[in-house]
Structures are given as C-alpha cells and as structure tokens.
Amino acid sequence: MTKHSTIFRKFLVSYLIILIIPSIAGFVSYRTSIEVTQSVSIENGVTQLERSKEILERRMAEVEGFTRQLALNPDLNTLMNEKIEGDKENVYGIWNVMRQVMPFSQTNDFLQNYFIYLSNYDVILSQGSAYFRPEHYYDNFRYNDMSLAEWKSTVLDQHHGSEIMPLRPFTNNTKQTSVVTYMQSLPLDSFSGTSPATVVVIIDEENISSLLSGLEERYGGWTHISDAQGNTVSLHGIDEKAALLLSRDASFDPAKVSQFYNNDLVITIHSDKNDWVYQAGIPRHVLMENANQIRTMTWLVTGAALLLGLLAGLLLAYRNSVPINRLLGVMKEHFGKEGITGRNEFDFLQGNISRMITSNRHLENELNRQLPLVRDGFLKRLIAGEFQSGEEIAAAAAQADAHFQSQQGFVGMLRINGYSGMDSVEILNELTAARLIVKQMLLELGSDFLMTDLGSDRIVAICPATREENEFEEKTEREIITDTFEKLIELAYRDYKIHLTASFGELFQTLLEVSHSSEQAKQTMDYADYDNKQSIVWFGDSHLETATYYYPLDIEQRLISTIRAGDREEAGRMVQSVIEKNTDNRQLSIEMKQQLVGELKGTLLKLLDQKAFLESELQLTLKNQIVSVQASNPAAVIQEEIIAIVDALCGVISSKKSHAHIQIVEEIKQFIAVSYGDPELTLYRISENSERPEKYISQLFKEVTDTNISDYLEMVRIEHASELLRTNAYTVDEIAERVGYNSAHSFRRAFKRVMGIAPSSYRQSIKI
Structure with missing residues (x-):
C-alpha cells in the first residue's frame, strides 16, 4: 500500500505541475497565433493575388498577341486593302479568313467572343458568322449603355491602339453580363484616322473573376480590379458602391500591401505592366478561426489530460504496466526512440490514435455525403464531352463510384411536358418534385441507368448495354430500353399525371462518344416538338437524310484531343467510325467525298502546325503523306492511309512524353544524389x-x-x-x-x- 500510494502521489503531483505548463503555453500560443495567422494569411493572400495577376496579364498578353497574328495574316491584309467595285464582294476571302481565325477561341477563354470589322466592306467577321451590316451584329451583341450610333463612332470608326474599355453592362444574345473590351486597329503601324480594320475582343467579366476565385473560395472574402483611371475591371463579393467608398476613404492607404479596413484585411497590389490595381478582402473572423480553435483545443486537452492522468496513476499504482510497455516498445521500434519517459509516450499513443480515428470517421462521413454531388458532376462532365481520354473517364468514374456494365449503350433524354416557358418559384418546385419522382420510378423498374438533371424539366439517362460484348445486339438493346421507358411513361401518367417524352441518340461504342449521343438525343427531342406525336423517338427514326458528308465539329475536336493525348487505338477507331458513317449510311457524290477527305487532311495539317510536331524530324514526311492522300481512292484505302498517319502522329507524342518523363526522373535522381x-x-x-x-x-x-x-x-x-x-x-x-x-x-x-x-x-x- 505504501508503494502504491507513493506512486499514485508522484504521478498525481507530476501531472498537476505539468498541467500548468501547457495551460500557460496554450494561452501564449493563442496570443501568438493571432499574429502568426495574420502574417501567414497575408503572405498566402499576396502570393495567390500575385499569381492571379500574372495569369490575367498573361491572358491579356495572349489577346494582344492574337491581334498581332491577325495583323500578319496575308488573307486578312488582302481583304483590308481591297477596293470594292460596285456590289461585288470577296465572299470566298471573307469565308477563308473566318475559317483561319476560328481556332483561336479554343486556346484562350478570353477569345471566346471577338470580331473583326472591315471598313471597306462595312462587314463584321465573328466566330462562325459574317455580318454584312453592323446593325445586325448590334442586335445580338451590344453594350446596354451605348446606342448604335455611339457604338459605331466609339468602337468601329475610331483608331485604337491596344485600348481597353472598362467594365460595361453587355447583352450577349439574351444573356445579360458585364464585359471588358480590348480594341486594336489594323494595320498596327496606323496612328490616326479611320483604320482599314478593327479587332475587338469582348472579355466576359466572369472569366476574369474566375482567376480570383481561389481567394473567395478559401477565405470567403471579396476581390476587386480597377484600371489606372480607377474604372472597375472586375469585382466579386463586393458591390460598386462599396469599392468606390473604399478608394475615396482618407483613412485607407492605397500604397500599403495589407491593412485592416472595417472588419476586413485588405490586400492591395499594383501591376507594373498596365497600372491595374488588384485588391482582395479577407474577413477578420476567418483570420481568427485557427486561433480560436487553438484556444478551444487548449482547454479540451488540458481537461482530458487531467482525467487521463488520474486514471493512469491508479492503473500504474495497482496494476502492472506490461500492456503499456509493450505499446511503448512498438513505438520505440518504429520511431527509433532510445528512452521512455512514461507519461509523454502514453499521451502520444492515447491522444494521437483517438484523434486519428475521429478524423478518419469524419472524413469517411464527409466523403459519403459528397458522393452524390461528385457523381452528378461526373455525369454532367461526361455528357458535356469534357473528358479527353478513356483513362481519364475511368479514373473520374472510380472517384464518383459510377459503374458501367459496358462501354456501349445509348443516351436518353426525358422531358416533363407542359411547363415550357413557365419559370415561377411554384413551377420550379413542382418540376423538382416531378424529376425526383421520375428518377425513383425508373430505378424501381429495375434499371441501372445513370441519371442527371439537365435544366429544370429534363433528365438525361445513360443506358449501358445489359449484355456482354460478344452477345451485344443493337436492335435487342433498343427493344429493352424502349419497353422500360414505355412502362415509365405509362406509370408516370397513370399515378402522377406526369406527361413525359423520351428521345434517344445513336449507339455509342465507347464512353468518349456519350456526349455525341447526348447531343443526338437533344436534337431528336427538338424534332419531336413539331414533327412527331410519339412519346419515344429514336435519332435514327427522326434523322433526315442529306446529301452532305458526316464530320461534325465536335468529332474533329475530339479527334485532335485524342491524338494530342497519344491514344492510337481510340484515334484510329474514330477515323474508322467517320469513314463507315459516310460509306455505310450515305452515298456521297464525288464532290462531297473530296470535301470530306479535304476536311480530314485539314485536321491532320492543323496538328502538324503545333509545336509538338514542328520540332519533330518526321514533320515534313508526315506532311507529304497527308497531302498525298487522294480522294479518288476507295474508302478502304483512304481509311488505311489516314489511320497510318494518325498512328505516326500518336507515336511522335508518345516519344516526346517518354523522353520528357526520363528527363524528369534523371533530375530527381540528381537532386537525391546531392541532398x-x-x-x-x-x-x-x-x-x-x-x-x-x-x-x-x-x-x-x-x-x-x-x-x-x-x-x-x-x-x-x-x-x-x-x-x-x-x-x-x-x-x-x-x-x-x-x-x-x-x-x-x-x-x-x-x-x-x-x-x-x-x-x-x-x-x-x-x-x-
């Protein structure tokens, strides 16, 4: 008893003494954490704001570079300097220039909306359209605070030298937004008067704000960008009036990088290139969050330590310490600790293991809660065609816990009828309930379709094949899907008076083709609106045969992306699919066949102009092979030649990737050898x-x-x-x-x- 009492007293006294130290240290840490948190937040905020500034300046430099490339375009220069004789217009020249400049919008989201104004033709060239009367362009794309006459005199008829018009309200067709406008007159060496051509790039404020979204998502604050004259370029999380009051407040020093204003920490940086001012505000309560957590954890750990200390003292006094010594022995073996100090090791085991379990449970619960949102986001990306390769789809599907029985199948679209043009709160709530009911009924019918919402009144369903690949029959799969949706439409109307229309695209052979099948389902739904009374419509039943060839723009873009990724198998399959669709289902004329082959050759030549192929020794050989493909050859020969070229292009990409990977590994080895x-x-x-x-x-x-x-x-x-x-x-x-x-x-x-x-x-x- 004397021995046990002594051990108990020593253990208890030591814990009471040690308990004072973390309490004092916790208080000091809490006070220190305020300053540390502020300094770290300022440093991180400045770094992130600087990074966003650099990206924005680089994007604007790319816009300026785009105008310089246009200035060097020989076809555009020819159009600018042509003298118009009567009503004769160079339609081919205008079309050719439009075709050449169209790909620029795919490389920079700042170039998604731009036009070229030719003063001699009084014509506006934009992506995919030519407006031979500027008034027609103004009807669709206009500044809300600028009349047609003001727009012509300010934008079209004046000389511009890399000018930037501040943020203005803008109408893009029916969409209301705000834009920043970059204007440059051509040729570049003109200085005054009316210029032969003017390039106008209309940059959506949302694209600028997205570059600063990291600060808002991380801190929940606000951002504001203004030009050298104080005009707003972009703002988010703060209104124009508040930003103006901030700039005019005498107590606010715009020269300081960081300072507190009201309840926000305001970070300010200036651009050396264009004198723009970037500001970000971080709420004070966000800065204090970590410090408050430290204070809470200090008291929690202190209380827990007292209880654990008393229990441990009793156990050490009246029971042997073999289990604890075993655990400490394991920790010593794994972490290489030579000595055991008793309490500290026990605290380490008890505190960190329980914290690890708690954190893992919290993380597991959070992941399970977010899984439906992740799956819905994955399906929306798949339908929109945002994935570039099958490996990327497989990785995203595994993350979203989305399982596909087969790589083949159909995409269907369900529309809830009777709500067109109605957008009140009550109608939207009713549509939400109807979508949930329809999806639940479809699941109860035993289907394993993957579904997501498209707008307020539509549901998209991906219907993978139910049979193995060697047993797959397109006709049988269509019948199974048709039977399922016929039951759904009947039950929905009978039980809930929900009237549905279903449309389906053609069979997709791989998951990369889901977006194409989805687009066909959408077209079929539009067709069903005015030319079909059936409740279920398939794309093949509604598609009108045309005398043109099949090579849509989205297929071309996916082919380019697949070759850039070096995926030989998928790229070859896509070429084969295009050839088959133009030979099996169409009887092309000689002219159409020549145009199709020309388009395919043009796609491959576009790739050769990119840096990855310009530096290759095979560039000239591949170019000659592409040019030598003759439209007069049989379709099988043309397919074989193009697939061989595609295979060679993918080989170039794979070789460059392999070389780059080896170089990175060698750099890592060198760094390890030194450090x-x-x-x-x-x-x-x-x-x-x-x-x-x-x-x-x-x-x-x-x-x-x-x-x-x-x-x-x-x-x-x-x-x-x-x-x-x-x-x-x-x-x-x-x-x-x-x-x-x-x-x-x-x-x-x-x-x-x-x-x-x-x-x-x-x-x-x-x-x-």
Missing part, C-alpha cells in the same frame, strides 16, 4: 524541387524505374553508408547522421533491411 544527407529530405521536398505534385512524381518515378522514390532514397543512403563503413574515420552514429538518418537505431534497421547484416557486422567483415 541525400538531409534528414528532412521528403517526397514533398523532392516534388517542390521538381515543381510538380507529389503524387505525379511518385507514379512517374515508379513507372520509369520500377522502384519507389523512398526505396531509391534508402538505397542511395545505404550505398554511401557502406563506403564510409569501409573506413574507420567515423563511428556508426556519425555515419547515420551524415547519410540523413535522425537516429542510429533507424539507420541500423534500414541497413540490415537492405544489406542483410548490421552495420557493425558489415564493418567487421570488411576488416576480415
């Missing part, structure tokens, strides 16, 4: 040096060398340790420190794991 002695050398440090994500370099290193980075680092350290052990210049502990190990114990374990014997035994074997 292996640093005990803080981690995967994070290596990724920071490589300027690439940790997961990326880890997978890349494994693919190239078939070895994990951690194993390679350990091997390098052990090799250098072996060289030092061959001499008597250093002890084992000194060698462990020199090759980057925090303790001699962990070094001995690693050396024995790699070499099979202990370091001391290895040194003895060398002496023998």
Whole structure:
C-alpha cells in the first residue's frame, strides 16, 4: 500500500505541475497565433493575388498577341486593302479568313467572343458568322449603355491602339453580363484616322473573376480590379458602391500591401505592366478561426489530460504496466526512440490514435455525403464531352463510384411536358418534385441507368448495354430500353399525371462518344416538338437524310484531343467510325467525298502546325503523306492511309512524353544524389524541387524505374553508408547522421533491411 500510494502521489503531483505548463503555453500560443495567422494569411493572400495577376496579364498578353497574328495574316491584309467595285464582294476571302481565325477561341477563354470589322466592306467577321451590316451584329451583341450610333463612332470608326474599355453592362444574345473590351486597329503601324480594320475582343467579366476565385473560395472574402483611371475591371463579393467608398476613404492607404479596413484585411497590389490595381478582402473572423480553435483545443486537452492522468496513476499504482510497455516498445521500434519517459509516450499513443480515428470517421462521413454531388458532376462532365481520354473517364468514374456494365449503350433524354416557358418559384418546385419522382420510378423498374438533371424539366439517362460484348445486339438493346421507358411513361401518367417524352441518340461504342449521343438525343427531342406525336423517338427514326458528308465539329475536336493525348487505338477507331458513317449510311457524290477527305487532311495539317510536331524530324514526311492522300481512292484505302498517319502522329507524342518523363526522373535522381544527407529530405521536398505534385512524381518515378522514390532514397543512403563503413574515420552514429538518418537505431534497421547484416557486422567483415 505504501508503494502504491507513493506512486499514485508522484504521478498525481507530476501531472498537476505539468498541467500548468501547457495551460500557460496554450494561452501564449493563442496570443501568438493571432499574429502568426495574420502574417501567414497575408503572405498566402499576396502570393495567390500575385499569381492571379500574372495569369490575367498573361491572358491579356495572349489577346494582344492574337491581334498581332491577325495583323500578319496575308488573307486578312488582302481583304483590308481591297477596293470594292460596285456590289461585288470577296465572299470566298471573307469565308477563308473566318475559317483561319476560328481556332483561336479554343486556346484562350478570353477569345471566346471577338470580331473583326472591315471598313471597306462595312462587314463584321465573328466566330462562325459574317455580318454584312453592323446593325445586325448590334442586335445580338451590344453594350446596354451605348446606342448604335455611339457604338459605331466609339468602337468601329475610331483608331485604337491596344485600348481597353472598362467594365460595361453587355447583352450577349439574351444573356445579360458585364464585359471588358480590348480594341486594336489594323494595320498596327496606323496612328490616326479611320483604320482599314478593327479587332475587338469582348472579355466576359466572369472569366476574369474566375482567376480570383481561389481567394473567395478559401477565405470567403471579396476581390476587386480597377484600371489606372480607377474604372472597375472586375469585382466579386463586393458591390460598386462599396469599392468606390473604399478608394475615396482618407483613412485607407492605397500604397500599403495589407491593412485592416472595417472588419476586413485588405490586400492591395499594383501591376507594373498596365497600372491595374488588384485588391482582395479577407474577413477578420476567418483570420481568427485557427486561433480560436487553438484556444478551444487548449482547454479540451488540458481537461482530458487531467482525467487521463488520474486514471493512469491508479492503473500504474495497482496494476502492472506490461500492456503499456509493450505499446511503448512498438513505438520505440518504429520511431527509433532510445528512452521512455512514461507519461509523454502514453499521451502520444492515447491522444494521437483517438484523434486519428475521429478524423478518419469524419472524413469517411464527409466523403459519403459528397458522393452524390461528385457523381452528378461526373455525369454532367461526361455528357458535356469534357473528358479527353478513356483513362481519364475511368479514373473520374472510380472517384464518383459510377459503374458501367459496358462501354456501349445509348443516351436518353426525358422531358416533363407542359411547363415550357413557365419559370415561377411554384413551377420550379413542382418540376423538382416531378424529376425526383421520375428518377425513383425508373430505378424501381429495375434499371441501372445513370441519371442527371439537365435544366429544370429534363433528365438525361445513360443506358449501358445489359449484355456482354460478344452477345451485344443493337436492335435487342433498343427493344429493352424502349419497353422500360414505355412502362415509365405509362406509370408516370397513370399515378402522377406526369406527361413525359423520351428521345434517344445513336449507339455509342465507347464512353468518349456519350456526349455525341447526348447531343443526338437533344436534337431528336427538338424534332419531336413539331414533327412527331410519339412519346419515344429514336435519332435514327427522326434523322433526315442529306446529301452532305458526316464530320461534325465536335468529332474533329475530339479527334485532335485524342491524338494530342497519344491514344492510337481510340484515334484510329474514330477515323474508322467517320469513314463507315459516310460509306455505310450515305452515298456521297464525288464532290462531297473530296470535301470530306479535304476536311480530314485539314485536321491532320492543323496538328502538324503545333509545336509538338514542328520540332519533330518526321514533320515534313508526315506532311507529304497527308497531302498525298487522294480522294479518288476507295474508302478502304483512304481509311488505311489516314489511320497510318494518325498512328505516326500518336507515336511522335508518345516519344516526346517518354523522353520528357526520363528527363524528369534523371533530375530527381540528381537532386537525391546531392541532398541525400538531409534528414528532412521528403517526397514533398523532392516534388517542390521538381515543381510538380507529389503524387505525379511518385507514379512517374515508379513507372520509369520500377522502384519507389523512398526505396531509391534508402538505397542511395545505404550505398554511401557502406563506403564510409569501409573506413574507420567515423563511428556508426556519425555515419547515420551524415547519410540523413535522425537516429542510429533507424539507420541500423534500414541497413540490415537492405544489406542483410548490421552495420557493425558489415564493418567487421570488411576488416576480415
């Protein structure tokens, strides 16, 4: 009893004494955390704002570069300098220029809306359209605060030299938005008067705001950009009036990088290129969040430590400590700790393991809660055609827990009829309930379709094939799907008086074609509105045969993206699909066949003009092969020739990727060879040096060398340790420190794991 009482008293007294230290330290940490949090937030905010500024300036520089490329375009210069004779117009020249400049909008979202005004023709060229009367363009795209006459005199008839018009309200067809306008007169060496041509780039304010969205998402604050004259370029999370009051407030110093204003920490930076001012506001309560958590955790840990200390004292006094010693022995083995101080080790085990379990449970619950949203987002991206390869789809599907029984199937669209043009709150609530009912009924019919909403009155369903690939029959699959949707339409009307119309696209052979089948389903739905009384309509039944060839723009873009990704199999399959659709279902005239082959050759020539192929030794050979494809050859020969060219293009991409990967791995090896002695050398440090994500370099290193980075680092350290052990210049502990190990114990374990014997035994074997 005396022994037990002494142990209990010592344990209790030591805990009470130690308890005072974390309480004081917690209070000091809480006070210090305020300043630290503010400084870290300011640093992170400035860094993120600077990064957004650099991206915005780079995008604006690309817009300026776009106008310079137009200035060098020979066809555009020909149009600008042509003298019009009577009503004769160079329609082919205008079409040719439109075709040449159209791809620019795919490289920069700032170039999604632009036009070229030719003063001699009084014509406006935009993406996909030519307006031979500017008034027609103004009807669809106009500034809300500028009349037609003001627009002509201010934008079209004046000379512009890299001018930027501040933020203005703008109507894009029926969409109301705000835009910043960049204007440049052509040629570039003109200085005054009326210019032959004017390039106008209309930049949606949403595109500018998206570059600053990281600050808003992270801190929940606001951002504001103004030009040198104080005119607003972009704002989000703050209104125009509040921004104006801020700039005019005498207590606010615009020269300071960071300062508190009202309840916000305001970060201000200035652009050296165009004198724009970037401002971001971070709410004070966000800055204090981490500090408040520290205060709460301090009291919680203090109270828990007192209870755990009393319980541990009783257990240590009246029971043996074998289970605790075993746990501490395991921790000592894994972390290389030479001594045991009792309480600290117990706190480490008890506190961190329970915290880990709590965190894992919280993370699991949060992931389960977010899973439906992730799945819905994945389906929307799949339908919109945002994926570039099958591997990307497979990875995203696994993340969203979306399973496809087959790579083949159909895309269907369900529309709830009777609500067209009605958008009141009551109607939207009714449509939401109707969509939920329809999706639930479809699931109860035993279908495994993947569904997502499209607008307020439509549901898109991806219907994978229900049979194995060797048993697949398109006609049978269509009958199964038709029967299912006929039952759905009948039950929906009978039980809930919901009137549905269903439309379906053609069969998709891979998941990359889901977006195309979805677009066909949408077209079929539009067709059903005015030319069909049936409740279920298939694309093949509503499609009108035409004398033109099949090669839509989305197929061309997907083919380009697939070749850029180096996917030979998918690119070849797409070429084969295009040829088959133009030969099996169409009887093309000689002229149409020539145009189709010309379009395919044009697609391949576009790729050759890109940097990845310009630097290749095969560029000239591939160009000659593309040019040599003759439309007079049979379709099978043309298909074989184009697939061979596509295969060669993918080979160039794969070769460049392989070379780049090997180079990155060599850089990692060189960095490890120099820094292996640093005990803080981690995967994070290596990724920071490589300027690439940790997961990326880890997978890349494994693919190239078939070895994990951690194993390679350990091997390098052990090799250098072996060289030092061959001499008597250093002890084992000194060698462990020199090759980057925090303790001699962990070094001995690693050396024995790699070499099979202990370091001391290895040194003895060398002496023998």
